[in-house]
Amino acid sequence: MTILWLNGNLLDTENARINPADRGFLLGVGLFETLLVHAGKPVFATDHLARLRQGAARLNIPLAQDDTSLTQAMNAVLSANALTTLERASLRITLTEGPGPRGLASPARQEPTLLISAAPGQTPAPTVTAITTTIRRNEMSGVSDLKTLAYLDQVRARQEAAEAGVDAALFLNTKGKLCCATAANIFLWDSNTLLTPPLSDGCLNGITRQKVISLARAQGMAVFEESITPSTLAGADSAFITNSLIGLQELDGLDGRPMQPHRHTAQLRTALAQAEQQSLT
Structure with a gap:
């Protein structure tokens, strides 16, 4: 069973819940990063997290977690899915604006959704x-x-x-x-x-x-x-x-x-x- 990190908690896919009013789901208001993982270690993690943070600032989406917390969350997902010993795996970090009322205006109080998932990787064709x-x-x-x-x-x-x-x-x-x-x-x-x-x-x-x-x-x-x-x-x-x-x-x-x-x-x-x-x- 696949384990996800969702808003600070490790959950299996059957128990992970995204708010139906999430503006990432309804309007595409959000960002993501995809990272290659070698033997349990994310590649160019500092660069990916910096780009995620810069994008979040551009879209005015708060990202409360610092890089150390995000790295710990990524490591937890890899461990929970037994991916740390694989030569290749991948991580995806998804950040949305979170739930809001109907319409296009951003909510007055933002509660962003942060989701981290992982999967086995394959050697790409040359x-x-x-x-x-x-x-x-x-x-x-x-x-x-x-x-x-x-x-x-x-x-x-x-x-x-x-x-x-x-x-x-x-x-x-x-x-x-x-x-x-x-x-x-x-x-x-x-x-x-x-x-x-x-x-x-x-x-x-x-x-x-x-x-x-x-x-x-x-x-x-x-x-x-x-x-x-x-x-x-x-x-x-x-x-x-x-x-x-x-x-x-x-x-x-x-x-x-x-x-x-x-x-x-x-x-x-x-x-x-x-x-x-x-x-x-």
């Missing part, structure tokens, strides 16, 4: 195929850089990808510029130069995205955060996507055409794996 989805990401929304609960566009794009027989979908924004993948950031190789969309084009500032940019520059690779047009995407021979659970996944096909591996991608994957291990100490 490569994936993708299409460019017909759905557009709104870079002007004001929250496109936050990891909010509003994931309907991503769900629909993933369905579109499944119907096309591929693994993932890439988003363009409302101006027609490349933005991100369904649940990942995107990088293209232009010869030996690494390109990735800027945050201003509507992508999430992924933790793995940040690490890859830093690691690539530390190894002397040129990295540019710049707008990428569909023609640039169509002309790229090599690309990869990133998130906390998959690390780096190379695209071996995009919109029906083959993509090629790039010699520096494996180098970056190794550097990322080393950085993940260093974050556990």
Whole structure:
């Protein structure tokens, strides 16, 4: 039976209860973080908790727990589900505004809901195929850089990808510029130069995205955060996507055409794996 941490208590799924008036459930007012876990230790935990706290401040959702308390809660969930000895597992932290009255206005007295869950992990495939989805990401929304609960566009794009027989979908924004993948950031190789969309084009500032940019520059690779047009995407021979659970996944096909591996991608994957291990100490 799965054990959750909900508002300070460890509960099994049958006894865990979310208030039916919770604004995360009704309106999507909330945030989440997904963390990779190696042998019972969350990877880049400090970075994830910092992003969660920054997002909560942006949305005016109080987050009373300090990082030590949140770390203890994550460890408790991993232990309760016997996941501490697995090579790979995952954690999800979900924070909502909590219950409120009907309507859009935030409640005068906020009682946020904080939920932490964990699950076994699987080794991700080294490569994936993708299409460019017909759905557009709104870079002007004001929250496109936050990891909010509003994931309907991503769900629909993933369905579109499944119907096309591929693994993932890439988003363009409302101006027609490349933005991100369904649940990942995107990088293209232009010869030996690494390109990735800027945050201003509507992508999430992924933790793995940040690490890859830093690691690539530390190894002397040129990295540019710049707008990428569909023609640039169509002309790229090599690309990869990133998130906390998959690390780096190379695209071996995009919109029906083959993509090629790039010699520096494996180098970056190794550097990322080393950085993940260093974050556990």
